[in-house]
Amino acid sequence: MGLPVLSHPPRLRRRLRMADKKKRKRSKDEQEEDLPFKSILESDDAILQLLKSYISSSLISAAGGGSGASSSSSPKPLTLADLSLSSSCREVADLSLSSVQTAIETVIVQIARSILAGDGFSFSVPSRAASNQLYVPELDRIVLKDKSTIRPFASVSSVRKTTITTRILALIHQLCLRNIHVTKRDLFYTDVKLFQDQTQSDAVLDDVSCMLGCTRSSLNVIAAEKGVVVGRLIFSDNGDMIDCTKMGMGGKAIPPNIDRVGDMQSDAMFILLVEKDAAYIRLAEDRFYNRFPCIIVTAKGQPDVATRLFLRKMKMELKLPVLALVDSDPYGLKILSVYGCGSKNMSYDSANLTTPDIKWLGIRPSDLDKYKIPEQCRLPMTEQDIKTGKDMLEEDFVKKNPGWVEELNLMVKTKQKAEIQALSSFGFQYLSEVYLPLKLQQQDWL
Template sequence: MSVAPGARAWDSDDDDDADVREDEYAAADDALAPEETCARIERLAVAHARALLLPPSPLSPPSRERATRDAAAVEFAIRDVRAAVYAPGAGADAGAYRLPANAATTRVRLHDARRPAAYARLWKLLATVHHHLSERRAITQRALYYLLCARHPKLFPPGRARLVAAALRDAVTLLNCTRAAMGVTSASRGQVAGRVAILTPEDGVWRDFSDASAHFVVPGDVRAVERARLRSDARFVLIVEKDAAFDKLCRERIHARVPCVLVTAKGFPDLATRAFLKKFASEFPRVPMLALVDWNPSGLLILRTYRAGSSGGALEASRYALDVKWLGVRRADLERVDARARQPLTELDKAKIKNMLAAETGASQASELRAMLESGMKAEIESLYPEADGGVFTLSEFVVSKYLRGDYF
């Protein structure tokens, strides 16, 4: 697998995300001391300088990297011999600085002469992370973006948060550690309500969130999420795409009808919300997790991200992959809904569906995407309870009836 700075396999709207195959994550470190992460950054800088400056080994065959050495288009190949980092064309007996283990075939291009700005952004980000870790300070990804914008506006222009996210994903891969180990946290959007009590080390008090107005705000620090303690008698967890639908289900007190926990990330799932769900799943493995998302490309992309993470190319998201069942909205659910509640697909929607179909391996999801494309229509969760018509049924009735019938996959 080749990882170029900023490359993404399929797009999402979340700048806090990154994922990888399970075998790649197995070697990543998320419990590094700040000193060790700083040391890895320093070793990486030394290894990169050596690769640029050392002459090629006379025993090595010619390579395209060597031919373009003057342009400094240098790659580090992370091999399966405890993942030493070699200068291009160097053999296993050549001098090299070692980096932590990674997948056997991972190749990370640090300097592509065709994309010099991405190279510069990566090293500016690493320098900033190193400075904060040296002072044992953490920083949110959003604050890191604003800091880099202020200090290096030509490399990180305003309104381009994805550039910071791309550089951060490459740093995660190169250092073989998580963002938390680099002292970078995310601003969580997650909220939790229903039949769950939570104790966080920060306040040391058990808090019950079964009251309709009481919501737990998921901390942005993944480590804080993982240290929390949970109690629950829920029969299922409902992951709700939208904040409005989440609030409606809370007002309807769905958890009083059937014991359940409601979770929303207010759109595309952030890492901290997925970490909370993973912790819940590990402590209550028999409680199914169900998802309620819009019947549109974005809704299915959100479902896919909860299940497998986004293809951002870093080492974190597969750790928080979840066994999430799709409760709705699905094509069959719309048979009882007024056709006027649907909306036409845009050209961008159609392009997204075609891209997703090319990557989709699940037959059921692919069938829904094809039906969406053939109909030329999409529908939101709100179409299930049109307020103008008084609503055919409450949203909680829809969810409970589908749960009791086992109508999810």
């Protein structure tokens, strides 16, 4: 015979289960209390109230102050035309397909006349060199000065680039006639032997855009979808209404041709701009946008044109503050600056591609010690990292913000960097459960 099976009376079994449940709950609570700064977090309602007060005061300040001010009475943003700069600058504008077509035909007719007159074949192309860039503090963005270079066909050094320019103009003219969009990759594959590498056709595409005086999107050449958005946003995409709270964890891909986006609606309190896809997924899965009403957007690294255009459109139409979450390294701040001040490569279109007044939320160099990020989660900066950091300290758009200067100096001094994922050392949800709520509570951004 086997040994008898011992069993507890039903009432005792219930008591044991309840005791075990309480023990597990205590253990979980103790673990949460051990999380750095968890204990000083206020309730979500209290944090939301603080955010509402901040947003209200920001709107009043933007409208020029006064109790009767409103966002509808906000002053018109400054433009280059409003400023008296010592250097003349060049900016592009959105043009219709017929206008782009006419501009291309005008260029070709001028070239034909030049050839017939015996003056040869050349293009006058605006210079996008670093020496032809200018940071305008009043606009807080980089613009392109008006210097141009001559690209002659009858020159060994420029004959190939002149040929590529001619080919790109012909292809864009076809797009205008057919009223269709193609990707930059499609454009490259129309003449692989001539272009050799997509970076070459991409560079000339920017030259052509600048030469014709139109935005790159006006050329009907788009990049592949890269950026994604999730959260409290509804917008129309080519007539279809998209609710970004119902897009799952992956979110909605940002349309590459922004002209088909419209009717933006939102009850969000802010826009959270995230550098990395991993951090974006964490926040999307945790439904952070429901706990703290917001719109979360990422370009998954280096900002692409579509994401930059989409972010600006949200900022300008919804009048929401933009908070940036990037890695604590020089490249994280560089990415933030591209969104805010523009890139030197596309400075000719900075008026359309930049989003004003983006706040640096984190991860900042001072956060490494403040949030007690373990040493094993910090990375030593390479010599190139340090050089990039020092170079950024010389940039005018960094010098304008004393807080940025202080943080960059700290980074270069400590020679330490960290990714957003370093916060996972406290738990995979520490980013959404503690770090970001505390940042919002303390309004800790620069």
